Amino acid sequence: MIDIDKLRQADRRSLGRAITLLESSREDHRKEAELLLDQIMPYTGNALRIGITGVPGVGKSTFIDSLGRYLIEQGHRLAVLTVDPSSSVSGGSILGDKTRMSFLSTHDCAYIRPSPSGTTLGGVARRTREAILVCEAAGYDLVIVETVGVGQSETLVAEMTDIFLLLLLPGGGDELQGIKRGIMELADLVVVNKADSDMERTAKVSIADVKHALNLLKPRLANWQVPVLPASALHNQGIEEVWMAVMAYQELIVGNGVLQSRRKQQSVDWMWRETGDILLGQLSRDEGLIFLLDDLRQRVRDEKIAPSVAARYLAQQFLESRKSS
Amino acid sequence: MIDIDKLRQADRRSLGRAITLLESSREDHRKEAELLLDQIMPYTGNALRIGITGVPGVGKSTFIDSLGRYLIEQGHRLAVLTVDPSSSVSGGSILGDKTRMSFLSTHDCAYIRPSPSGTTLGGVARRTREAILVCEAAGYDLVIVETVGVGQSETLVAEMTDIFLLLLLPGGGDELQGIKRGIMELADLVVVNKADSDMERTAKVSIADVKHALNLLKPRLANWQVPVLPASALHNQGIEEVWMAVMAYQELIVGNGVLQSRRKQQSVDWMWRETGDILLGQLSRDEGLIFLLDDLRQRVRDEKIAPSVAARYLAQQFLESRKSS
Numbered sequence: 001m002i003d004i005d006k007l008r009q010a011d012r013r014s015l016g017r018a019i020t021l022l023e024s025s026r027e028d029h030r031k032e033a034e035l036l037l038d039q040i041m042p043y044t045g046n047a048l049r050i051g052i053t054g055v056p057g058v059g060k061s062t063f064i065d066s067l068g069r070y071l072i073e074q075g076h077r078l079a080v081l082t083v084d085p086s087s088s089v090s091g092g093s094i095l096g097d098k099t100r101m102s103f104l105s106t107h108d109c110a111y112i113r114p115s116p117s118g119t120t121l122g123g124v125a126r127r128t129r130e131a132i133l134v135c136e137a138a139g140y141d142l143v144i145v146e147t148v149g150v151g152q153s154e155t156l157v158a159e160m161t162d163i164f165l166l167l168l169l170p171g172g173g174d175e176l177q178g179i180k181r182g183i184m185e186l187a188d189l190v191v192v193n194k195a196d197s198d199m200e201r202t203a204k205v206s207i208a209d210v211k212h213a214l215n216l217l218k219p220r221l222a223n224w225q226v227p228v229l230p231a232s233a234l235h236n237q238g239i240e241e242v243w244m245a246v247m248a249y250q251e252l253i254v255g256n257g258v259l260q261s262r263r264k265q266q267s268v269d270w271m272w273r274e275t276g277d278i279l280l281g282q283l284s285r286d287e288g289l290i291f292l293l294d295d296l297r298q299r300v301r302d303e304k305i306a307p308s309v310a311a312r313y314l315a316q317q318f319l320e321s322r323k324s325s
Numbered sequence: 326m327i328d329i330d331k332l333r334q335a336d337r338r339s340l341g342r343a344i345t346l347l348e349s350s351r352e353d354h355r356k357e358a359e360l361l362l363d364q365i366m367p368y369t370g371n372a373l374r375i376g377i378t379g380v381p382g383v384g385k386s387t388f389i390d391s392l393g394r395y396l397i398e399q400g401h402r403l404a405v406l407t408v409d410p411s412s413s414v415s416g417g418s419i420l421g422d423k424t425r426m427s428f429l430s431t432h433d434c435a436y437i438r439p440s441p442s443g444t445t446l447g448g449v450a451r452r453t454r455e456a457i458l459v460c461e462a463a464g465y466d467l468v469i470v471e472t473v474g475v476g477q478s479e480t481l482v483a484e485m486t487d488i489f490l491l492l493l494l495p496g497g498g499d500e501l502q503g504i505k506r507g508i509m510e511l512a513d514l515v516v517v518n519k520a521d522s523d524m525e526r527t528a529k530v531s532i533a534d535v536k537h538a539l540n541l542l543k544p545r546l547a548n549w550q551v552p553v554l555p556a557s558a559l560h561n562q563g564i565e566e567v568w569m570a571v572m573a574y575q576e577l578i579v580g581n582g583v584l585q586s587r588r589k590q591q592s593v594d595w596m597w598r599e600t601g602d603i604l605l606g607q608l609s610r611d612e613g614l615i616f617l618l619d620d621l622r623q624r625v626r627d628e629k630i631a632p633s634v635a636a637r638y639l640a641q642q643f644l645e646s647r648k649s650s
Contacts, residue, residue: 037631045628126633133631271625274636275608276601282644283491292633300532301589302595306362306458308451311599312355314589318600322647325460 010077015111020128023116037130040137045263047136048250051157052146053183056166059193060163061100063167068104070239076142077109079121079135083128083147083157084115088153091296098167111140129270130158135203154224159266162259163249166190168204168210184214187226189245196231196237203230215263224252283318326357329364335402335463340436346442347455362455365462370588373575376482377471378508379492382479384518385471386425388492388558393429395564397510401467404435404460408453408472408482409440436465450481454595457485483511484591487584488574493513495528509539512551514570520555521562528555550575608643615641
């Protein structure tokens with residue numbers, strides 16, 4: 001059992017054990033995890049949830065470390081969670097290493113939790129959504145969810161955060177051709193990192209290009225012109241300006257109610273996705289359907305039956321089987 | 326009812342009506358669609374399924390038009406389907422316009438079908454998977470599925486095709502920083518388009534950069550070094566070389582059985598995803614759960630209960646309710 005009082009005092013051991021519990025797929029662990037979630041719900045929702053993405057090499061860790069140092073000096077308490085699909089996509093973990101954030105990893109007011117490896121992206125997403133709640137209950141008033149943005153992870157992170165930061169490297173207009181419109185459309189704030197010394201001029205060009213590209217996009221939020229700011233996390237330059245922009249955005253979405261309505265929508269969407277996963281899990285474990293499932297799977301494999309047709313029959317039989325169960 | 330014989334003779338009207346039927350969400354249409362799928366299954370699976378993605382401006386349409394002209398001259402029959410999530414993501418359709426492919430759109434041996442707008446990405450994906458089967462039954466031996474690669478669409482397209490082409494623009498090394506590793510990892514073949522006149526040198530640089538980037542990635546398929554080729558669709562340059570590479574890839578995956586095993590896996594995954602969608606649809610239409618659903622939705626919205634906890638209870642009640650139904 002997790003000691004809620006200790007957890008609420010941000011006791012690291014309780015925090016770690018709680019998140020480990022959320023990551024477990026064991027049935028008894030899951031029940032315990034849901035009990036825990038029920039107990040902490042009253043203490044959740046009080047943090048600003050910040051999503052940060054950027055390709056490998058853009059300097060996410062250094063940026064978060066530098067931003068985090070600034071925020072802790074301002075009296076904030078910061079939790080950093082990572083969604084690292086590379087553990088499922090390309091084998092090795094990109095973000096796993098705590099030591100990438102030398103300041104935060106040693107500071108009492110910061111809690112860093114790497115992504116669990118070897119789970120599906122969906123699994124990582126659920127665990128991260130729940131971990132956000134745990135960190136909020138533990139009194140962290142800022143929760144950063146970072147992702148390297150492989151495949152679909154940045155969409156998932158945008159779906160669980162209040163503001164989404166896109167980190168870019170200084171680069172010519174050609175670079176933008178490579179940035180997927182999808183990502184641009186998710187960004188509430190764009191930061192061109194490593195905008196220092198010899199890259200300053202290039203950075204200026206990138207900023208102009210990004211602003212231009214953003215003008216072509218349907219804005220994600222009315223009355224919000226996505227800021228494109230230069231920064232050098234390594235030299236702690238532009239960090240405060242970035243934070244001012246985040247604050248301005250927070251003020252806007254709190255003021256016009258978008259933060260609350262967006263969170264409500266996120267939660268409902270999450271409930272649906274989760275419900276689907278649970279039903280499929282039950283179906284695949286239904287002993288009465290083992291033979292049917294094997295048969296359909298085989299016929300689908302052999303292209304004897306269209307997957308969508310098999311799916312309808314499978315769903316029907318699953319629901320039928322409950323009557324006699 | 327669709328006339329299967331006419332469909333198999335690639336009668337355009339039957340083909341169009343068949344795909345429209347697949348796009349309908351009406352229950353009676355769905356039943357008819359599944360009957361159609363059952364009837365055509367024996368005639369499916371004979372085409373090479375080619376996925377093509379690239380950012381807006383890379384020249385996808387011109388490339389497909391140029392490639393298609395070459396293929397038709399070789400005696401092939403070509404169907405082009407588009408997955409255009411922009412219709413759901415950013416409102417307006419990017420790929421909808423047939424006339425982008427001036428040659429193919431007027432040729433008897435080519436069939437172009439734009440993406441249905443106003444549906445979810447998942448809906449577009451299912452319809453496209455089924456449309457591939459219909460085009461195969463109609464005797465097209467090549468099916469190209471193009472997507473602009475917004476959000477998650479390129480992953481979906483990679484999941485329904487045999488070979489995945491990534492189109493890039495000539496650009497410096499910085500450009501690559503913007504290309505998501507996720508996309509690079511999906512690519513079986515990379516084509517740097519618009520590699521003509523004054524861009525030739527830049528294209529050479531890009532090709533070197535892309536090759537370098539690919540070396541950093543875990544190969545998607547053993548014994549296959551992803552080729553990175555220059556092309557100028559506008560001037561019909563490099564098209565044959567691209568096709569030779571596609572052929573080499575097909576020979577490899579047919580020879581080592583990857584094509585078949587990959588298709589089998591794709592079909593099973595598709596069956597699962599579809600089953601989940603169907604069960605959620607039933608649950609949301611279950612009259613006995615209306616009040617519970619509203620209540621849970623409200624409590625999730627108000628952050629009184631964790632979405633994952635609500636999901637488990639909802640799934641339980643749904644399955645319980647079937648017993649008494």
